[in-house]
Amino acid sequence: MRVEQLECLVAVTRHGSLRRASEHLHLSQPALSESITRLERELGVLLLDRRRSGARISRDGRELLPYVEAVLESVSRLRKAAGDTDxxxxxxxxxxxxxxxxxxxxxxxxxxxxxxxxxxxxxxxxxxxxxxxxxxxxxxxxxxxxxxxxxxxxxxxxxxxxLTGPVVVVMPADHAFTAREEVAVSELLDEPFVAMREGYLMHRLALRVFGTHWPRAWASTDGAELGKAMVADGAGLTFLPRFSVDGDALQRAGAITHRPLAGLDEEVxxxxxxxxxxxxxxxxxxxxxxxxxxxxxxxxxxxxxxxx
Known part of the structure; x- marks a missing residue:
């Protein structure tokens, strides 16, 4: 149970509908509804009556509302006592x-x-x-x-x-691929590759790019900074959003550079x-x-x- 879920319930009560509450909270209606649904599952009661004409707080919701408001008031006092705005x-x-x-x-x-x-x-x-x-x-x-x-x-x-930018192949500044205007995915298959670990967007993108045919030699790491350092040290090539490489200290020092990844129109x-x-x-x-x-x-x- 999260404070945000309680705040969602109170907002629906005060504003009279999911639509008006979502506008007040700057949330989409589906996100607001899902937040309250999760709270309902945790409490084991229906807090909203959902009908075609709209959603209103249920009888059980009205009975629990004073307790919800008391919790939010206590949280507010706790934050104030902790000097949260100091x-x-x-x-x-x-x-x-x-x-x-x-x-x-x-x-x-x-x-x-x-x-x-x-x-x-x-x-x-x-x-x-x-x-x-x-x-x-x-x-x-x-x-x-x-x-x-x-x-x-x-x-x-x-x-x-x-920021928004294309995906580029990151390589040591003295790599043979620096002579190319762009690098094809097929050419990466014969190069050692530095992948981002699962849970990073660039790992998800690598799955999309390579499919079931990954480079024969590859290592994985956490985050772009470690990836660029590994590239600079000769551990392999990687690909990253261009804005993650342009102006980077390793690029300015002449240790790494990049070329466009051919055939990928996706921007990050x-x-x-x-x-x-x-x-x-x-x-x-x-x-x-x-x-x-x-x-x-x-x-x-x-x-x-x-x-x-």
């Missing part, structure tokens, strides 16, 4: 799949530290499903994840687009993911603003000119 004691927790770290995340963290020296930020490298779970549980405040076109955020979470989108109903503290708002501002600046700068 900037000096606020820890921001950022979950990332380690993409565009040098060009996007690190500069934003430097700016935030300069503006607010008392701020405390914890960056956690994790798979996307772990980031989503951390956001839902409240152990993370922000997630930086990669998605494909048409991917929707999980129920209770919202995405704001930051980097988004910042947060809780739909999460409390927006001043440090969190500033972090989100800086991420969007920095991303907008990167979109205006040619890839070859990007620096951290």
């Amino acid at each position: 900037l000096a004691s606020r820890l921001l927790r950022v979950g990332t799949v380690s993409t565009a770290t040098s060009t996007l995340l690190n500069p934003v963290l430097r700016t935030l530290a300069e503006e607010r020296p008392e701020s405390r930020i914890e960056v956690v490298n994790a798979r996307q499903e772990e980031i989503d779970e951390g956001l839902r549980r409240g152990s993370l405040d922000v997630g930086l994840v990669n998605v494909l076109g048409g991917d929707d955020p999980p129920a209770g979470l919202v995405d704001v687009p930051l 989108h980097l988004v910042v993911r947060t809780r739909a109903q999460g409390r927006r503290t001043a440090p969190l708002d500033r972090l989100l603003t800086l991420l969007q501002t920095r991303a907008a600046g990167l979109r205006e700068v040619p890839a070859e000119d990007r620096i951290a």
Whole structure:
């Protein structure tokens, strides 16, 4: 049982319908309905009367509503007592799949530290499903994840687009493929390959690209940063979103470069993911603003000119 589920039930009660409640919470109606359905399963009672004309709180729901409101009030008092809005004691927790770290995340963290020296930020490298779970549980405040076109955020979470780019083959700067304008999938089959571990979008994309015929020699790792380091050390080639490589420290140092992956039109989108109903503290708002501002600046700068 999550606080967000209780807040969904109260919203439907106060606004009189799923539609109006979803608009208030900035959630889709299916996501809102699913959140309450899960709460119903946990409690073993029907909380909403769902009819063609709409959904209203049920008799059981009305009887439980005072207890729900009491829990939410207690949570509010707990947050206030803990000084949750106190900037000096606020820890921001950022979950990332380690993409565009040098060009996007690190500069934003430097700016935030300069503006607010008392701020405390914890960056956690994790798979996307772990980031989503951390956001839902409240152990993370922000997630930086990669998605494909048409991917929707999980129920209770919202995405704001930051960067979009094609998939490129990442290679050592002295690799023979640097003479090519693009690299075919078939050519990768004879090269050692560095794959992202299951749970990362690039692993999902590798399954789509290679199907049942993977490179004969390959290794797997966690996140783009480790993948680029392994490529620089000669462990193999990999593919990543172009925005994860352009301006990276290893690229600027001349250790790695990239070429387009032929025959793949899919673009990858980097988004910042947060809780739909999460409390927006001043440090969190500033972090989100800086991420969007920095991303907008990167979109205006040619890839070859990007620096951290």
